[in-house]
Amino acid sequence: MGLNSGWNLSRRRFVGGGAALALAPMLPAAAGAADSEDARLMALLQDIAARGDALEPLGLVDRGGVPNVEAFRRSFTSAQIDAYRGLNRWATQRMARIKRDRLTSERQISFDSMLADLRSQTDRLRPDIIALDAVRPFNHFGGFHVEFASTVSKGGELNYNTEADYRRNLDFIAAFPQVIANAIARFREGIASGVVESRMTVANMIAQIDALLAEPPGASPFTSAVRDFPASIPAERQAELAAQYNAVASDRIYPTYRKLRAFLADEYLPEAREAVGISAMKGGTTVYTLAIEQHTTLRLGAEAVHQLGLSEVARIQSEMDKVKTAIGFTGPLRAFFDYIRTSPRFHPKTRDELASGFAAVARAVDAQAPRFFNHMPRTRLEIRPYPAYREKYEAGGSYNQGSPDGRRPGVFFYNAYDLPSRFLTGITTLYLHEGAPGHHFQISLAQENESLPDFQRYGGNNAYVEGWALYAETLGFDMGLYKDPLQYWGTLDDEMLRAMRLVVDTGLHAKGWTREAAIAYMLGNSGMGQSDATAEVERYIAWPGQALGYKIGALTIQRLKRKAQAALGGRFDIRGFHDQILGSGALRLSILEAKIDRWIAAGGVAIS
Incomplete structure (x- = not known):
């Protein structure tokens, strides 16, 4: 999927790297200077996260928050990419002011991880890479056109607990036509530059859209929330909301899907590449190496x-x-x-x-x-x-x-x-x-x-x-x-x-x-x-x-386990090992190995 889409399979935030747990509360640093530098880093990371949330359509939704409708409308646009670049530059400059040697070991891991993530994102935001990536905003695997239906359905990522939730989510759903228009514009840029998806993926997208359109609007994921209201919403409000959701589904969502299908079938499919491998695409070898x-x-x-x-x-x-x-x-x-x-x-x-x-x-x-x-x-x-x-x-x-x-x-x-x-x-x-x-x-x-x-x-x-x-x-x-x-x-x-x-x-x-x-x-x-x-x-x-x-x-985790077992012998504890593997987020493999090496050197005892 396109980097700039604002929509990815796991819906992780754009600026980020790990996904695991520090299995014990952070201990205060031994020295005041370290404590101060840890605090500075944590404040900066919190600031980076908040700025990232402001750019992400669903930055807070996975944590029980509300969707960012304005950011959603900017999906697949150059303005969104420019915003990501601005955040990347700002965060990189601020990270350079942190003194790594004054951080506790756990916060050094955070520092190393964020800096590595920012460098990787800098590469992915290069104009030459964006020209190869942004013009392919989604495809048949976990594509936005399918994931959107899952997200807005009752039981998906959005909250449908109060009347305010329903009205806010309706605004989010109603922005769908604009997002698809943005995506179609991107696809057309790819046609013009010769950077296109394979015919196979396009045919699959068309089939997926057909499957969605086969369901009547009133039985679709887009109206599922008004078929199952919480009892706290009064009956007259339920009737009003049901009418609004059904109207949006019938008058905006379904016509947009039909427009997307027509574009893919009539305009994009004839231009799609026959070969399935990315190396057959213009610039594809560069894309694959990255x-x-x-x-x-x-x-x-x-x-x-x-x-x-x-x-x-x-x-x-x-x-x-x-x-x-x-x-x-x-x-x-x-x-x-x-x-x-x-x-x-x-x-x-x-x-x-x-x-x-x-x-x-x-x-x-x-x-x-x-x-x-x-x-x-x-x-x-x-x-x-x-x-x-x-x-x-x-x-x-x-x-x-x-x-x-x-x-x-x-x-x-x-x-x-x-x-x-x-x-x-x-x-x-x-x-x-x-x-x-x-x-x-x-x-x-x-x-x-x-x-x-x-x-x-x-x-x-x-x-x-x-x-x-x-x-x-x-x-x-x-x-x-x-x-x-x-x-x-x-x-x-x-x-x-x-x-x-x-x-x-x-x-x-x-x-x-x-x-x-x-x-x-x-x-x-x-x-x-x-x-x-x-x-x-x-x-x-x-x-x-x-x-x-x-x-x-x-293979890396298994090798690290064997290394720890050999070094620690009877002191090796599988639960402690798992604490270490899961303890600092979804680390890059080199950073994870360095952490396990420190744990082994400390005799299999957790270090702060």
């Missing part, structure tokens, strides 16, 4: 990542071969992949079977978690299927964060579309990743801790956030959740997915692979179904580099 660094927080070459992926695929396949034999299959591994895909025993027969499976794993994790974590989130975790209008184009599962005050729960969404392509074997590992102790623990614990600066509470980078979630899958071994060979197979299959991502993402975007070749590679090296493989590949096409963060991040 994407690798952005999503892994490391400077890695595409070829090195590709080779790492091939190595991991080979290693995991050797483990798969052992499990295949334990399950009782005597043929070759590729034949077992086909057996897994086609045998009914491995697939849910009903949606309820999926739901009950995830619920059972959730109960088991809840019982085991105190052995591995000193702290558990206060925020509840709910398990829900994707809504019908989204499920066809979604991955197997995802996580939507709750609010910091715990009033809105975190949600683990699972995909029940095309049940024959879903796997019972993957239930355990998917829940550990998307739910607990994966995304739900990391994001919720971060938001709930008020001692961290906001950018560490609410920010994130893929290598850490997704690396942690993939690492969380491995905890299922010590929790005893993979004793069943079928669930063990499931976690190997999911790990294989992350390894294949290294191969396929670089194959698509650096080696000229076709969509069909990428799908064939995934089907030939795993037991995943056709629908999952297709959705995964189309996701990588839409979001170059993002899929690399999972395996790079997880």
Whole structure:
């Protein structure tokens, strides 16, 4: 998605980096000078966050606040980019005035993280990068046109608790036509400059819009809030608000979607590129190089990542071969992949079977978690299927964060579309990743801790956030959740997915692979179904580099764990290790490693 969109999948603020928790209150500095410098830094970081909120359409919504309608109207505009650049310059100048050597160690981590984030953002805001990025404001994967419907629906990110909420949200929804007009103008700039999306992603966007338009306005996400009013709003006000919401949906939202669809089908699709890899796009090699660094927080070459992926695929396949034999299959591994895909025993027969499976794993994790974590989130975790209008184009599962005050729960969404392509074997590992102790623990614990600066509470980078979630899958071994060979197979299959991502993402975007070749590679090296493989590949096409963060991040955390175990011996405590990993936000991997090295040097004792 476009950097300047003001809208991204996780809706993290623009200026930010981490997303985790300082698991104990900040201790006062030992010296007055350090305390003073810590206070100066924290005040500056708070100021940066407040200025960032003023630029973000949903900067406060995830924390229970209200949407910024004026900022929303500026989405996809040059004015928005100019505002981001101004904030970036101002924040960089102010950070240069902080004396790092006078900060406590925890605040040095904050300082290093913010400075690294600002430098990365400076690169992404370069005019040459904006010219390649801004003209592609959204696509089919987590695109604004779909996410907007989820956000404004009842049960989404917006509050619908009072009459004031309803009226404020109505103004937000009514601004949608202006935002789409801004986006269409950006798409047209890309047509003029030759920087366009692939035909595949455009066709998928058109299909998504068709799915939204297939629902009548009165039954759509845009009017869901007026079909379920809180009792505190008087009946006459309910009738008034219902009429207003229905009018906006019928007279503004739906005509805007039809306008967007017509533009994409009649004007943009004929100009879209045939090749799916970003390297086939004008300036695409530059975009991909920057994407690798952005999503892994490391400077890695595409070829090195590709080779790492091939190595991991080979290693995991050797483990798969052992499990295949334990399950009782005597043929070759590729034949077992086909057996897994086609045998009914491995697939849910009903949606309820999926739901009950995830619920059972959730109960088991809840019982085991105190052995591995000193702290558990206060925020509840709910398990829900994707809504019908989204499920066809979604991955197997995802996580939507709750609010910091715990009033809105975190949600683990699972995909029940095309049940024959879903796997019972993957239930355990998917829940550990998307739910607990994966995304739900990391994001919720971060938001709930008020001692961290906001950018560490609410920010994130893929290598850490997704690396942690993939690492969380491995905890299922010590929790005893993979004793069943079928669930063990499931976690190997999911790990294989992350390894294949290294191969396929670089194959698509650096080696000229076709969509069909990428799908064939995934089907030939795993037991995943056709629908999952297709959705995964189309996701990588839409979001170059993002899929690399999972395996790079997880391998780093696993290596740091082995390093700590070897150095500390009997003093190693898994709960203390997790405190350290989760304790300072979603750090860049080099900063995380430096922190763990200090913890090891201190004998496995927390340092302030």
